[in-house]
Amino acid sequence: MIPSTILMIAVAYLCGSLSSAIVICRLFRLPDPRTTGSGNPGATNVYRSGGRIPAALVLVMDILKGTVPVYVSYWMGLDPVALGFIAIAACVGHIFPLYFGFKGGKxxxxxxxxLLPIGFSLAGLLILTWLTVVFIWGYSSLAAIVAVCLAPIFTWFIKPIYTFPVAMLAILIVARHRANILRLIKGEESKIWDKRGRLKD
Structure with a gap:
């Protein structure tokens, strides 16, 4: 299983390295998301500069590049810890993309x-959490942080065997949002619909 795990970790990283925001912005002839708005190559920043359709495409592509390698690894029979490292590799690829100068998103x-291979019940809870936080406070970053912090708890009640891998993933995502956390504390974070000024995601 070790060679298979190493192979899928590499595949996951390479999939994650494909920056959906940059690709979609080039296709739609939009400004480079790394130098526009918040400077973060993600769906929120693309939404601000290009609207719903490009942002939706970025979101779908970003989700799939995490889902596909983990689903393939799951059907290969890899154990939960291996799946956790494969999931982390996909996210590391997004954060430090090989094809785009190692400068990626959150x-x-x-x-x-x-997390989709764990089940749609977990996905539904995470989406509901994200939407609730955005509806109440309007901060995409806060919604992401709250959802990812609750993910291990949700997983414990749905499929406990995956709690540790999900917790590892949650730590990575929260660490990636450290600058957002500081801005939230200072009251300097931009809301998701704010399209004016120097924005930060």
């Missing part, structure tokens, strides 16, 4: 994609 959508 990997929230990709992390969500890696």
């Amino acid at each position: 990997a929230v959508a990709t992390a969500f994609g890696t």
Whole structure:
């Protein structure tokens, strides 16, 4: 199983390295998301500069590049810990993309994609959590942080065997949002629908 795990970790990283935001922005002739708005190559920033359709495409692609390698690994019979490392590899690829100078996004959508193989009940709870936080407070980053922190708890009640891998993934995503956490504490974070000024995701 070890060679298979190593192979799928490499595949997951390479899949994650495909920056959906940059690809979609080039196809739609939109500004480079790395130099526009918040500078974060993610769906939220693309939404601000290009609207719903490009942002939706970015979101779907980011989710799939997390889901596909984990689903394939699951059907290969790899154990939960191996799946956890494969999920992390996909997210690391998004954060440090090989094809785009190792400068990527926050990997929230990709992390969500890696969790889909656990079940749609978990996915539904995470989406509901994200939407609730955005509806109440309006911060995409806060919604992502709250959802990812609750993910291991949800997983414990749905499929306990995957709790540890999901917790590893949650730690990575929260660490990636450390700058957002500081801005939230200071009251300087931008809301998801704010399209003016220097924005940060």
